[in-house]
Ligand SMILES: Nc1ncnc2c1ncn2[C@@H]1O[C@H](COP(=O)(O)OP(=O)(O)OP(=O)(O)O)[C@@H](O)[C@H]1O
């Protein structure tokens with residue numbers, strides 16, 4: 561891994577203990593660069609989320625996971641050592657999940673959770689953290705950010721919880737952000753603003769982003785590089801211009817035609 565890269569996966573295989581006979585992820589290799597957005601796209605069930613969960617060390621004990629190389633922000637991951645994953649998850653990587661409702665703690669206010677998140681990564685006072693939190697929420701289209709800070713998760717809609725999760729993930733200033741369909745639950749104007757935020761964060765803080773989606777419009781808008789996944793394998797990759805204008809594989813062409 562060179563110092564421009566924040567994620568390097570070589571030959572990742574995942575086989576779910578409880579699932580079908582075939583591999584959910586079948587020899588995937590990909591790289592995410594600093595300050596760039598790398599999209600992982602493909603139809604539902606092709607294995608995108610499974611790749612993300614494997615990188616985060618979040619697959620179950622009964623699942624078989626192996627790789628030739630997995631490197632995150634200059635940390636070589638040899639096996640699923642719990643402590644190593646905790647360190648990496650806490651310090652280097654943030655993930656925004658497809659379903660936000662499971663990710664917030666129902667017992668604490670939104671403000672509490674954002675402030676805690678900031679203070680576990682940056683040495684700032686509670687007041688400074690509060691101000692950072694309010695500013696970030698405003699950037700994510702919460703006009704009444706001060707009121708939102710006092711709310712419990714159950715008082716917010718799914719889309720609002722998702723934006724809170726995005727605030728927490730961004731404020732952790734991770735080297736690598738993994739965003740799994742982060743805007744699917746949101747309406748179009750909010751979605752556009754959030755994509756802009758993720759884009760700016762990646763440029764301003766040199767954060768590498770692995771952006772999982774099946775929305776090619778979104779990919780065209782923000783991605784620098786693209787990996788096309790099909791049946792557990794990467795079938796084509798390249799920069800966004802190459803993929804959209806000069807696709808090689810039949811599957812990629814079909815995928816592109818389906819949105820035109
Ligand atoms: N916990 C699990 N146990 C068994 N099989 C699973 C499990 N999670 C996912 N799978 C299977 O693994 C394959 C890949 O699933 P995955 O969730 O990674 O797809 P995806 O590309 O993220 O799809 P989507 O776009 O719908 O989110 C699917 O066939 C799915 O049914």
Ligand code: NI
Nearest residue numbers: 608609610658
């Ligand atoms: Ni998924």
